[in-house]
Amino acid sequence: WQIMIHGESYKPIVAEAARKAASEIYNRIMVTHLLMDEAKLNRVAGAVGFNVRTGDFYVFRAKAVIVAAGGASHIFKPRAVGEGMGRTWYAPWSSASAYALPILAGAKMTQMENRIVLTRFK
Numbered sequence: 001w002q003i004m005i006h007g008e009s010y011k012p013i014v015a016e017a018a019r020k021a022a023s024e025i026y027n028r029i030m031v032t033h034l035l036m037d038e039a040k041l042n043r044v045a046g047a048v049g050f051n052v053r054t055g056d057f058y059v060f061r062a063k064a065v066i067v068a069a070g071g072a073s074h075i076f077k078p079r080a081v082g083e084g085m086g087r088t089w090y091a092p093w094s095s096a097s098a099y100a101l102p103i104l105a106g107a108k109m110t111q112m113e114n115r116i117v118l119t120r121f122k
């Protein structure tokens with residue numbers, strides 16, 4: 001009844017494909033704000049962030065921006081007790097940056113009230 005997902009085997013495969021396809025790769029960059037295009041209304045033109053290990057500041061210009069950050073997890077205390085307490089499907093480090101970045105840029109977020117907490121334990 002449960003499909004095991006082994007993320008540790010997917011990450012190196014995706015990273016290798018990215019290294020082969022991209023001319024430059026930036027690792028461990030925490031994007032803090034999206035930059036809006038002054039010429040086109042309601043269009044994102046880039047992002048700013050910093051390296052979490054060195055503290056170096058980066059400004060990225062882009063023709064298109066995709067926010068693929070994490071959602072929010074562990075906002076509410078789970079109802080499970082005992083062995084199942086705190087065992088949720090989503091990663092504990094998902095800090096809702098997928099919501100915060102577009103909201104700070106002025107996006108209208110709709111249907112964000114839908115939340116799902118999938119508890120996985122036997």
